[in-house]
Amino acid sequence: MADTTANYTEDSIKSLDWREHIRLRPGMYIGKLGDGSSPDDGIYVLVKEVVDNSIDEHMMGFGRQIDIKISEHRVEVRDYGRGIPLGKVIDCVSKINTGGKYDSGAFQKSVGLNGVGTKAVNALSTYFKVQSFREGRTKMAEFERGVLVKDHKEAATTEPNGTLMIFEPDATVFKNYKFIPEYLDNQFWNYAFLNAGLALHFNGQKYFSKNGLLDLLQRKTDEETQRYPIIHLKGDDIEVAITHGNQYGEEYYSFVNGQYTTQGGTHLAAFREALVKTIREFYNKNFEASDVRQAVVSAIAVRVQEPVFESQTKTKLGSLTVSPDGVTMRTFVNDFLKKELDDYLHKHPEVADALHKRILQSERERKDIAGIKKLANERAKKANLHNKKLRDCRVHFSDKNDRADDSMIFITEGDSASGSITKSRDVQTQAVFSLRGKPLNCFGLTKKVVYENEEFNLLQHALNIEDGLDDLRYRKIIIATDADVDGMHIRLLLLTFFLQFFPDLVRNGHVYILETPLFRVRNKKQTIYCYTDEERQKAIAKLGPKPEITRFKGLGEISPDEFKGFIGEDIRLEPIIMTAETKIKDILSFFMGKNTMDRQNFIIDNLKVEKDEVPAGALDAAEGGEQEEEGASEGTAKAKKTKRERAAA
Structure with missing residues (x-):
């Protein structure tokens, strides 16, 4: 013990400057790092931190347009606000606790309040440039990983007022990263919906909204599935939009001061509670809360003075009050809905009637499955004690600890694939669920099947999603099947299950496909794993004449030692x-419904032409759904005859 104390000296205490601290502990500033495959990965937080400053300028009444360009590894954001005061351009992006938002009179309801955002972007970028245009003068500075490399002198300019920031995320911090356009698309649409009248131009596309959250819900829902027209209510510092559909689950979009709070918080909890309370009082019936909220699609946005978030990335609101005078969030939201929603339903009896019918339908459906649900849960409870299908991990998403975001479960087909993953996985954060074979095609079936089908019921319990996503056990649900016809079919059957009964899992970015290499190309000195034929060709060219080429036909063929490299740090x-254009019902009907002419024509039009003869049963394999629980697989037939000739044959 004495030796340990002797080693703990003044030299053990270290002080890091702002840049070193951000680079050493980036998670404190931008949440998880990631490679861009999740919507809350760090590269999207970097974009958000820069755009947030431009949004705050717009909220203060300066600038009605923001121009954004994002290429593979470079981001440019130009706003037309007031521009950073020229003498403080460098300080604003390189000195912690330096900014213009500490004066609550100037930025009472701003998103960024602590002056950290752009400093984190600067420190975590291999290149960062800031330029301010102000009253005919401009000032520019350039940095590398937070270090000032070029301080340009002030100069005259004809550019309009505003600020330009350019950065390139550091590839040593964000390994193998790529921007996924759909995530950026959602990010910028949310900015537009929350700032009616603001135009965002992203890579040539315009994002603009006149009607705020009404536009958001119209984009997120299909008018045909809405049980009644969207209810849109606005008040001082609060706006909500509400409708019900025919889907399972609840769907919410919550915002604070323009920030998309993906994990909700006190404002969303207050809204869910107030919605049930208001509806119960309006109909004077003590409905079950789950029946009122079943199939609801809603959005809520509030403006709060000095918001308190549960992390620097601001994805969950922790504020209990909405202003310094002590009005609680719960009271504020409840009072608003109690008056405005109640008034709306009285003025629109046809909407009130449609809402009432939807609640009664949910009540009937809940009672209809109550008996089978109880029996199934008892079976699942017994099975969980020695569930051979699930090889669990030690850290779970619901633990809410430092490693919770790393938790994942692989859903595999058969024992060989699950065996390879089980032997090579990280037992702390990676679980495996093994399917018996092809699961049931559940398209068009009711939720009863989730309890009647033993495999689905065990999967539901393994994920812990029976009562919603609040206690979801794994951050990532990864479908790990072979890249052949049968593997693709199983993917479709699993996606049908999730989209049909648990669409929130997909909407909230929890479901993934595991990419595994198709080829191994090696010589005596080097081994290269290739995920596409193009990568294979490059590997052959790189390794020289006659390398050894192995084609992996299934996951079970990859040895556990090799597999460890594909599900570790470099997992793809x-x-x-x-997307907003995704219509679940149409997609499932096309791929998984009974054989339709649309699907037949699609298969025929996409047959590959390579060989002289049509393989026996090729068209049957291509359509492959009627015989396999009436679902469609992604097989193809290869022949030299014309497609229409083959179809006729």
Whole structure:
């Protein structure tokens, strides 16, 4: 013990400057790092931190346009606000606790309040440039990983007022990163919906909204599935939009001071509670809360003075009050809904009637599955004690600890694939669930099947999603199947299950496809794993004449030692993304419904032409859904005859 104390000296205490601290502990400033495959990965937080400053300028009444350009590894953001005061251009992006938002009179309801955002972007970029245009003068500075490398002198300019920031995320911090356009698209649409009248131009596309959250819900829902027209309510510092659909689950979009709070917080909890309370009082019936909120799609945005978030990335609001005078968030939201929603339903009896019918339908559906649900849960409870399908990990997403974001579960087909993953996985954060074979095609079935089908019921319990996503056990649900016809079919069947009964899992970015190499190309000195034929060709060219080439036909063929490299730090995941244009019912009907002419024609039009003869049963394999639980697989037939000739044959 004495030796330990002797080693703890003044030299053990270190002081890091702002740049070193951000680079050593980036998670404190931007959350998780990631490679861009998740919407909350660090590279998107960097973009948000820079754009937030431009949004705050717009909120203060300066600048009605923001120009954004994002290429593979470079981001440019130009606003037309007041521009940073020229004498403080360098300080604003390189000195912690330096900014213009500490004066609550100037930025009472701003998103960024602590002066850290752009400093973190600067420190975590291999190149960072800031330039201010102000009253005919301009000032520019350039940095590398937070270090000032060029301080340009002030100069005259004809450019309009505003600020330009350019940065390139550091590839040593964000390994193998790439920007996914759909995530950026959602990010910029949210800015537009929350700032009616602001125009954002991103890579040539314009993002603009006149009607705020009404436009958001119209974009996120299909008018045909809405049970009644969207209810849109606005007040001082609060705006909500509400409708109900026919889907399972609840869908919410919550915002604070223009910040998309993906994990909700006190404002969303208050809204969910107030919605049930207001509806119960309006109909004078003590409905079950779950029946009122089943199939709801809502958005809520509030403006709060000095908001308190639970992390620097501001994804969950912790504020209990909305202003310094002590009005609680719960009271503020409840009072607003109690008056405005109640008034709306009285003025629109047809909407009140449609809402009432939707609640009664949810009540019937809940009671209909109550019996089978109880029996299934008892079976699952017994199975969980010795569930051979699940090889669990030690850290779970619901633990809410430092490693919770790393938790993931691989859903595999058969014992060989699950065996390879099980032997090579990280038992702390990686779980494995093994399927018996092809799961049931559940398209068009009711939620009863989740409890009646033993495999689905065990999967639901493994994920812990029966009552919503609040206690989801794994941050990432990864479908790990072979890249052949059968593997693709299983992917479709699993996606059908999630989209049909748990669409929130997909909407919230929890479902992924595992990408594994198709080829191994090696010589005596080097081994290269290739995920596409193009990568294979490059590897052959790089390694020289006659390298050894192995084609992996299934996950079970990859040895555990090799597999460790594909599910570790360099894991490649393809996220399942639902865009505003995604219509779940149409997609499932096309791929998984009974054989339709649309699907037949699609298969025929996309057959590959390579060989002289049509393989026996090729068209059957291509359509492959009627015989396999009436779902479609992604097989193709290869022939030299014309497509229409083959179809006729």
